[in-house]
Amino acid sequence: xxxSLAKKMKELGFFYHGYTCDFRGRAYTVxxxxxxxSGDFDRGLIKFATPCQVTKEGMYWLMVHVANxxxxxxxxxxxxxxxxxxxxxxxxxxxxxxxxxxxxxxxxANSFWMDNETTKKNxxxxxxxxxxxxxxxxxxxxxxxxxxxxxxxxxxxxxxxxMRDQDIAKLVNVSPTDRPGDxxxxxxxxxxxxxxxxxxxxxxxxxxxxxxRIPRKVFKRSTMCDxxxxxxxxxxxxxxEEGHLDWIDDGSSKTQAVNELAVVIxxxxxxxxESSNAGKIFLQTYTELCGNLxxxxxxxxxxxxxxxxxxxxxxxxKIKIQDSQFYRSKGGVRLRLNTIETRNKVNTQFAVQAIxxxxxxxxxxxxxxxxxxxxxxxxxxxTSFIHDSFGCACNDVPEMRQFINEExxxxxxxx
Numbered sequence: 001x002x003x004s005l006a007k008k009m010k011e012l013g014f015f016y017h018g019y020t021c022d023f024r025g026r027a028y029t030v031x032x033x034x035x036x037x038s039g040d041f042d043r044g045l046i047k048f049a050t051p052c053q054v055t056k057e058g059m060y061w062l063m064v065h066v067a068n069x070x071x072x073x074x075x076x077x078x079x080x081x082x083x084x085x086x087x088x089x090x091x092x093x094x095x096x097x098x099x100x101x102x103x104x105x106x107x108x109a110n111s112f113w114m115d116n117e118t119t120k121k122n123x124x125x126x127x128x129x130x131x132x133x134x135x136x137x138x139x140x141x142x143x144x145x146x147x148x149x150x151x152x153x154x155x156x157x158x159x160x161x162x163m164r165d166q167d168i169a170k171l172v173n174v175s176p177t178d179r180p181g182d183x184x185x186x187x188x189x190x191x192x193x194x195x196x197x198x199x200x201x202x203x204x205x206x207x208x209x210x211x212x213r214i215p216r217k218v219f220k221r222s223t224m225c226d227x228x229x230x231x232x233x234x235x236x237x238x239x240x241e242e243g244h245l246d247w248i249d250d251g252s253s254k255t256q257a258v259n260e261l262a263v264v265i266x267x268x269x270x271x272x273x274e275s276s277n278a279g280k281i282f283l284q285t286y287t288e289l290c291g292n293l294x295x296x297x298x299x300x301x302x303x304x305x306x307x308x309x310x311x312x313x314x315x316x317x318k319i320k321i322q323d324s325q326f327y328r329s330k331g332g333v334r335l336r337l338n339t340i341e342t343r344n345k346v347n348t349q350f351a352v353q354a355i356x357x358x359x360x361x362x363x364x365x366x367x368x369x370x371x372x373x374x375x376x377x378x379x380x381x382x383t384s385f386i387h388d389s390f391g392c393a394c395n396d397v398p399e400m401r402q403f404i405n406e407e408x409x410x411x412x413x414x415x
Contacts, residue, residue: 005033006045014049024358025308025365026387036146036384036391044125047133047144048382048393054137058395060086062134063093065147065394066100069123069130075099075112083180093134103128104135120242143394149401151388153183155227155360159276161412168275174408183272184216187223191268202260209247218244219265226269228357229280235262280356287312287355288348297346300355305411306366312358314350318343363411364388370407375400 009015018030029035034046054062067089071082080092093100103110107128115124133145151157152173160169171181192214195203206214221238222230239245239261248254270277291297300312322337368385375383375392378399384391392400 002033002041002045009034021308021365023313024310024362025304025306025369026361027365027368027385037386040122040125044127044129047129048146050382051142051144052382052393052395054141054143055395057398058143058393059137060090061147061397062137062143062145062394063090065145066093066130066134068148069127070113071123072115073112073127083182085179097138100131101135101138104132137394146382146384146391147394147397148384148386148389148391149397149404150390151364152181153224153227154364154388155224156183156273156276157408158360158363158412159227159273159279161408162415163275163279165275168273182216184220184223187268187272188214188216188219190271191219191264194264194267194271200260202257203264205257206261206264217242218261219268222265222269223272226273227276227360229284229353229355230269232262232266235265239265283355283359284352287352291346291348291351296344297348299346300351302359302362304362304366306369308362308366308369310358310362312351312355314347314354316343316345316347317341361387367404367407367411370410371400371403374403374407 015034017035019027020030021027029037032038032042034042036043036046052058064086067080067084068082070080073080075096078092078095080089082089084092099110099112103113107113113124113127113131115122115127129145133143137143156168157172157174159165160172160174166175168183169175170177171183171186173181192207192210192212195207195214196212198204210218218239221242222235225234225238236258239258245254245257245261248257287300290300299314301310303309318341320339320341322339364387368387368390371390372383372385375381375396380392380396380399382393382396390400390404
């Protein structure tokens with residue numbers, strides 16, 4: 001379906017995406033198909049309709065983009081990682097230029113680009129598209145792909161600024177550092193220390209199985225979601241879904257292992273993100289207070305820095321039961337219908353649970369809109385935005401990075 005649609009769109013020469021905002025101000029494409037917000041296949045297919053004539057600085061950022069897409073890829077033992085500095089990533093691309101050209105010329109025979117392990121968010125086609133565009137730029141001087149720069153655990157970036165937490169700010173690259181910070185590894189190391197000093201059976205099993213250092217990937221998803229108020233149930237679900245404990249046979253033992261690993265992850269998160277948790281507790285306490293005001297309570301609302309009004313509206317449902325009877329003769333069927341009506345009364349429990357993610361998402365939405373406005377003011381109209389991921393043509397990356405930093409500062413410079 002995607003390929004068929006792409007061929008039709010190609011005949012037109014270009015197409016636009018329509019966007020809509022949710023109640024927090026977050027922008028979403030109206031259709032998922034061939035969208036920068038869709039999956040790997042779509043994002044690998046689409047590119048800007050208008051090419052840019054690549055400058056020397058633009059080539060630098062195009063190579064950074066190739067390295068980012070190839071994160072974790074190893075060629076003859078030479079592995080690239082998003083934890084390298086930008087200069088180191090560019091040097092990796094230069095070292096592997098001949099191989100990257102071979103991949104572009106014959107992707108089937110040179111399969112380094114294929115990721116056959118990652119099940120969620122597999123980057124393979126975006127990787128191939130970046131490599132092909134890089135080689136095309138070397139040969140013709142023209143580039144078409146959006147260069148994407150993603151936030152580093154974006155929710156924690158906002159919390160580090162809100163709470164003025166200098167330690168977390170360095171780990172999520174809000175504060176300047178010589179090398180990219182790694183909050184996931186920081187939390188993983190805390191989790192490893194918890195297991196090493198625990199008298200419990202399962203923590204010791206985890207410690208031994210992972211050779212005395214639990215991998216960052218075990219903690220990554222939960223750490224990423226912690227800024228939005230992840231529940232213990234969510235931690236257990238991620239631990240099971242992502243296969244971290246597939247080395248344990250299904251059954252009661254695996255269930256117990258999942259529960260025990262979730263306890264370790266929760267303890268590590270609480271130890272690492274104390275200030276963020278204090279911020280979430282403040283929001284939830286305030287929301288509960290508002291929910292209990294008067295007869296029906298009050299919805300929490302706020303204006304984001306972009307001027308967007310957000311209402312944390314969660315209503316108490318009212319269930320109406322209607323009995324219907326078909327075929328009134330003997331043996332007829334009786335049907336009970338439940339309909340739910342909303343009423344103007346705050347569902348305090350849901351409102352309290354939802355306030356941390358809604359507040360943070362409203363801030364990253366405001367940040368994105370502010371950056372788009374700055375870029376539009378500079379006549380930069382080739383853009384590709386996915387909430388906390390900012391994309392543009394390679395030549396425009398330096399200006400975009402400047403706007404990202406300045407607008408983030410503008411949002412958080414006052415309490």
